[in-house]
Amino acid sequence: MTQNLDLKPLDNILEAKTTTPSDLIPLLQQIQTAYGYLPQQVIAELSKRTNIPANKIFGVITFYEQFHLEPNGKHTIRCCRGTACHVKNGPKMIDAITEVLQIEPGQTTEDMKFTFETVACLGTCFLAPVMMINNDYYGHLNKNKIQSILESYS
DSSP states (O other): OOOOOOOHHHHHHHTTOOOOGGGHHHHHHHHHHHHSSOOHHHHHHHHHHHTOOHHHHHHHHHHSTTOOSSOOOSEEEEEEOSHHHHHTTHHHHHHHHHHHHTOOTTEEOTTSSEEEEEESOOSOGGGOSOEEETTEEEOSOOHHHHHHHHHHTO
16 A cells, blocks of 8 residues: 655755756655655655666665664664674663663664664764764663663653
């Protein structure tokens, strides 16, 4: 079943622009900002209007972790699984987030409040183990600290 989405945000993004395949990543970023994710109907329409093949668009979407084909929660949690975090109990922090939210990495809570992701590195090894919620970093984590941080977003 195809959901009829409002294409006005796409219209505004494409308005008065000549679009080439080299514009694809910035276009997808703008579309994801407008919709919160990249709806299939919008991608099909983007392909039609720009003459960029849909398989090329999906190739870019699935290559870059920043793009999402499903709606995300209000808050995105990114937990580092890099070396520095790993040696400082990072896997236990991933387990703690899973326990508190009752979801696995790559999932979103039923209430659409949190999406939980693990990432290769957050680039803040001095804070290990570390996670981000939206654009905020939280470091030197332990299970109690994670519980408290997540409760502060409720």
